[in-house]
Amino acid sequence: MSVGRLLGVGTGLLTLTLLAGCAADPGSKPVDVAGGVPVGAVLALTGNANVYGQDQKIGLELALQHRNGAGGINGNPLKLALEDSGSDEPGANAAFTLQINRGVLALIGPTLSQQAFSADPIAQRRGVPVVAPSNTATGIPEIGFFISRVSAQSSVIAPLAIERALKIQPGLKRAAVFYAQDDAYSTAETTIFQKALKEKGLDPVTVQRTQLNDQDFQNQISAALREKPDLIVLSLQAVDGGNLIRQLRELGYKGLIVAGNGMNTPNIYPICQKYCDGLLIAQAYSPELDTPANTAFLKAFQAAKGGAIPPQLTAQAYTALQVIGDALVRLDKRQPLKGATLTAARKALMEEILAGTYATPLGEIRFTPEGEVIQSQFFVAQVRMDPGGRSGRFALLK
Amino acid sequence: MDLLQILVNGLSVGAVYGLFALGYTLVFSVLGVINFAHGAVFTLGAYFTYLLIGGAVGANGLLAGFQLPFALPFWGALPLAGLGAALVALLVERVAFRPLRRRRADPLLALITSLGAGVILVNLIQLLVGAESYAIPTGALGGLPASFPLLGARVRTVQALLLGIAVLLLALLTLWLEGSRNGKGLQAVAEDAETAQLLGIDSTAMVRLAFGLSGFLAGVAGGLVGLSVSIAGPYFGIGYGLKGLAVLVLGGLGSVPGAVLGGLIVGLAEAFVPADWSGYKDAVSYGFLFLVLLLRPRGLLGRPLPTKV
Numbered sequence: 001m002s003v004g005r006l007l008g009v010g011t012g013l014l015t016l017t018l019l020a021g022c023a024a025d026p027g028s029k030p031v032d033v034a035g036g037v038p039v040g041a042v043l044a045l046t047g048n049a050n051v052y053g054q055d056q057k058i059g060l061e062l063a064l065q066h067r068n069g070a071g072g073i074n075g076n077p078l079k080l081a082l083e084d085s086g087s088d089e090p091g092a093n094a095a096f097t098l099q100i101n102r103g104v105l106a107l108i109g110p111t112l113s114q115q116a117f118s119a120d121p122i123a124q125r126r127g128v129p130v131v132a133p134s135n136t137a138t139g140i141p142e143i144g145f146f147i148s149r150v151s152a153q154s155s156v157i158a159p160l161a162i163e164r165a166l167k168i169q170p171g172l173k174r175a176a177v178f179y180a181q182d183d184a185y186s187t188a189e190t191t192i193f194q195k196a197l198k199e200k201g202l203d204p205v206t207v208q209r210t211q212l213n214d215q216d217f218q219n220q221i222s223a224a225l226r227e228k229p230d231l232i233v234l235s236l237q238a239v240d241g242g243n244l245i246r247q248l249r250e251l252g253y254k255g256l257i258v259a260g261n262g263m264n265t266p267n268i269y270p271i272c273q274k275y276c277d278g279l280l281i282a283q284a285y286s287p288e289l290d291t292p293a294n295t296a297f298l299k300a301f302q303a304a305k306g307g308a309i310p311p312q313l314t315a316q317a318y319t320a321l322q323v324i325g326d327a328l329v330r331l332d333k334r335q336p337l338k339g340a341t342l343t344a345a346r347k348a349l350m351e352e353i354l355a356g357t358y359a360t361p362l363g364e365i366r367f368t369p370e371g372e373v374i375q376s377q378f379f380v381a382q383v384r385m386d387p388g389g390r391s392g393r394f395a396l397l398k
Numbered sequence: 399m400d401l402l403q404i405l406v407n408g409l410s411v412g413a414v415y416g417l418f419a420l421g422y423t424l425v426f427s428v429l430g431v432i433n434f435a436h437g438a439v440f441t442l443g444a445y446f447t448y449l450l451i452g453g454a455v456g457a458n459g460l461l462a463g464f465q466l467p468f469a470l471p472f473w474g475a476l477p478l479a480g481l482g483a484a485l486v487a488l489l490v491e492r493v494a495f496r497p498l499r500r501r502r503a504d505p506l507l508a509l510i511t512s513l514g515a516g517v518i519l520v521n522l523i524q525l526l527v528g529a530e531s532y533a534i535p536t537g538a539l540g541g542l543p544a545s546f547p548l549l550g551a552r553v554r555t556v557q558a559l560l561l562g563i564a565v566l567l568l569a570l571l572t573l574w575l576e577g578s579r580n581g582k583g584l585q586a587v588a589e590d591a592e593t594a595q596l597l598g599i600d601s602t603a604m605v606r607l608a609f610g611l612s613g614f615l616a617g618v619a620g621g622l623v624g625l626s627v628s629i630a631g632p633y634f635g636i637g638y639g640l641k642g643l644a645v646l647v648l649g650g651l652g653s654v655p656g657a658v659l660g661g662l663i664v665g666l667a668e669a670f671v672p673a674d675w676s677g678y679k680d681a682v683s684y685g686f687l688f689l690v691l692l693l694r695p696r697g698l699l700g701r702p703l704p705t706k707v
């Protein structure tokens with residue numbers, strides 16, 4: 001084949017690809033509200049972050065039930081399409097693209113910050129509002145105008161647990177830090193933890209790096225224990241963090257442990273079992289918050305889950321869908337969705353999301369113009385395991 | 399003290415790698431092909447152990463809430479889990495390997511069918527018991543302490559057990575291979591299947607035996623690792639599968655002592671990575687493998703390839 005023909009074939013293929021891309025983008029079409037007002041969610045329902053995705057799925061289901069029970073979007077039901085990211089970046093990218101091509105008005109997700117840094121730019125380019133329910137790494141709303149979150153960033157919450165540890169044991173001197181170096185959330189949070197430690201005069205005596213899929217931490221633990229720490233600070237996800245705590249305690253560490261948001265789920269209980277007891281975690285949600293929105297959420301959760309206490313991730317996912325639902329109701333009243341083009345409706349919805357104030361299970365929240373959540377109250381909890389070590393609770397520290 | 403701690407950590411992890419790679423080795427020695435479903439069989443061993451000690455299935459699979467009507471002690475559950483895994487390995491042989499062998503298909507095809515069998519098994523686990531993590535209860539070893547001091551080092555009891563059981567199984571396997579009729583038959587088939595068949599050795603039975611043994615070893619290794627860490631979902635065996643492949647190549651394809659040596663070397667190489675660089679331990683162990691292969695392409699104890707004329 002001559003160079004000219006090769007170039008011709010190449011140009012043809014490129015044109016076809018571009019045309020196919022344009023054909024897949026429904027932005028110029030009117031919003032399809034025939035079967036309900038379409039919203040999408042992308043959660044990690046399988047893979048190593050599935051423990052978070054399962055918690056979030058319940059929150060979305062409850063919020064959907066609540067919204068549609070209260071009349072949907074001005075009489076039209078809210079329709080939620082859920083996709084699995086498989087806990088990795090390619091999965092999140094594919095699921096975001098699929099949802100956008102389906103014509104959703106807004107997206108919730110993805111579960112992990114690591115996935116968000118990969119998938120959110122797709123939504124930003126395509127002009128689709130994203131409300132992140134659990135991304136806490138620095139720099140998420142900064143991805144662009146269409147990206148927001150209801151999960152307060154680590155820099156706001158994480159230092160609270162260090163302060164509490166010092167309140168419990170004022171003589172703390174030697175902190176050892178662990179984080180997963182291949183995870184955006186962990187690396188962002190550990191920077192905040194380490195800064196908070198230094199500000200409190202607790203320069204880390206050792207910083208141990210792990211990887212997200214590690215399960216055996218004996219080398220890192222042995223190295224850390226040689227430094228005789230009296231405080232351990234973890235920025236890890238639930239499975240690796242749970243395993244590390246178990247191995248840490250089995251190898252004889254008896255001091256305080258502070259963990260970050262990645263371990264803020266009851267799904268750690270079966271992993272570290274009795275060794276989870278005493279773990280300190282700062283939280284963005286408290287089931288004890290006495291507001292009508294939280295009471296309604298708590299009641300719905302307990303009816304669905306046999307009296308259990310809702311985890312933070314469930315409350316945040318509920319909040320994310322509530323924010324989109326409330327904003328849609330206001331937008332549709334002001335500027336009916338029916339007849340509007342998808343591109344225009346998505347942009348107007350993002351503006352509406354950022355403009356609102358919301359009474360949610362997390363308390364009253366609103367957003368900065370960049371999409372960062374403004375939340376007034378945070379909490380610190382300590383894990384209390386039942387005598388059998390199989391289940392426990394996050395006990396709020398007053 | 400530090401050196402002893404590093405040795406203990408490295409040897410206990412290396413023993414698991416060795417057990418894992420032995421399964422690959424047994425199948426490779428008789429068929430000349432790597433069984434990529436081995437990681438899934440290892441994973442199943444961990445799940446079988448969890449269920450046999452009375453563990454309940456979580457809320458997300460078809461078997462949500464399922465629990466066996468009995469609960470065995472860990473020591474009873476582990477060999478049974480190994481047997482269960484052996485049965486699954488035999489099924490893999492029957493479905494993914496035997497039909498191709500009968501048609502004298504290219505061994506590369508068996509590699510792909512075994513990969514397919516592995517993917518199906520992993521998805522089946524996810525369908526049945528969900529993708530959540532499971533953990534064997536911390537008290538599964540009865541009254542044994544969680545850890546004990548050893549010459550200034552601190553050893554988790556489960557680490558010591560991993561090492562002890564792995565050494566015991568390796569010794570038994572070596573004795574059986576060298577001292578029993580079937581063991582020698584397996585070696586004969588590994589040497590030359592057609593000649594062994596002419597000498598009256600049932601090579602099909604030997605292949606089945608290799609798969610059964612390989613599955614048993616994988617199942618026991620899975621149960622032990624599940625006890626030491628947790629069962630981090632259906633994909634739990636993938637990391638070990640990759641490391642097992644590295645060990646297999648490092649030790650020398652098809653060499654039983656090579657698999658053991660390779661496992662221990664990789665485990666120790668990881669343990670000796672300085673603490674500040676521990677996040678890069680995989681890169682160090684694979685870099686080490688790369689270096690060894692450059693200097694000795696057939697692996698540490700592998701036999702030289704015959705010269706073709």
